[in-house]
């Protein structure tokens with residue numbers, strides 16, 4: 001145990017306190033092997049997986065970086081992460097899996113605080129202004145958004161602060177003030193205002209442009225997302241005529257990429273903000289054969305089944321908890337020729353495959369995609385057909 005702790009510390013000085021990278025002490029080759037083996041074992045009753053899709057450069061992949069701000073005992077500003085399962089701040093300047101520019105910007109912001117007399121927020125006393133910094137980067141566009149999360153809407157000499165930060169980092173394309181005055185573990189509050197640039201960034205994925213606002217959902221590993229979606233499209237085998245449903249569609253990324261090769265696409269999603277972003281993304285990319293619905297995916301599919309609506313290909317990407325029995329029953333009733341199941345949790349994936357197998361589907365192909373190197377998370381895509 002002590003030996004393991006030492007190896008971890010060599011790669012990352014805060015690994016044992018952070019707990020984010022469960023596999024920091026494994027080489028990348030070993031990580032891929034372990035993920036591949038555990039996936040193969042889980043999938044054994046259903047399908048032999050293709051070779052796992054890993055990263056060429058498995059470091060610094062996270063396009064979204066968060067730092068919590070606070071003070072040490074001498075009232076010096078510190079920034080970093082919460083210690084695992086606590087609210088103590090562990091100072092971090094650079095992280096193995098985070099975008100490096102983002103990490104540097106966070107260090108610069110910390111360095112500017114004193115001369116601008118900005119105090120980090122103190123959770124216990126409620127004094128201080130700066131609670132968090134969130135940085136989101138566009139991999140293909142190079143755009144960078146800095147979100148300063150404050151405890152109050154008033155930031156003294158904010159224009160000069162913006163000037164000073166841009167002087168150090170001219171690559172920043174937008175800066176947003178977000179106000180979070182609640183006693184909460186959520187990072188972002190509800191009010192926000194752009195104090196430099198347009199208030200959001202854009203990124204490109206699968207040849208489409210997507211808008212990323214401070215709070216919108218967007219996959220955190222852009223390099224692997226490209227490969228994941230390409231695999232999903234390969235499995236979908238679209239020819240231009242099909243009716244496709246993108247279930248659990250988030251901001252519509254998969255459905256929009258599918259829309260180029262499909263007759264028409266429907267997207268269904270439970271989160272109101274995600275649906276709003278999906279609609280604006282479709283408009284931004286001038287896609288006219290897609291429609292998004294704000295609904296529970298299971299209820300929506302049940303309605304489709306009752307109205308006997310035809311469906312050729314079902315794309316589904318449920319959350320960690322997997323799909324619901326209602327959804328899967330309705331899917332079997334509608335009986336699309338192909339189901340492409342994207343999963344971020346192989347355990348619930350296998351549970352759902354078991355159900356669909358009983359309804360006459362067979363898993364034809366499957367593959368694991370390593371979206372989160374250095375962690376134990378496995379993402380997978382499966383193709384099912386009758």
Ligand code: SAH
Pocket residue numbers: 217218219247248249250251252253254268269270271274295296297298317318319
């Ligand atoms: N396919 C998207 C998002 C996948 S994350 C992408 O790749 O970017 C899973 C999504 O399912 C989340 O956006 C979540 O809000 C949504 N979701 C969770 N439960 C749902 C339900 N019961 N019905 C519809 N959508 C749901």
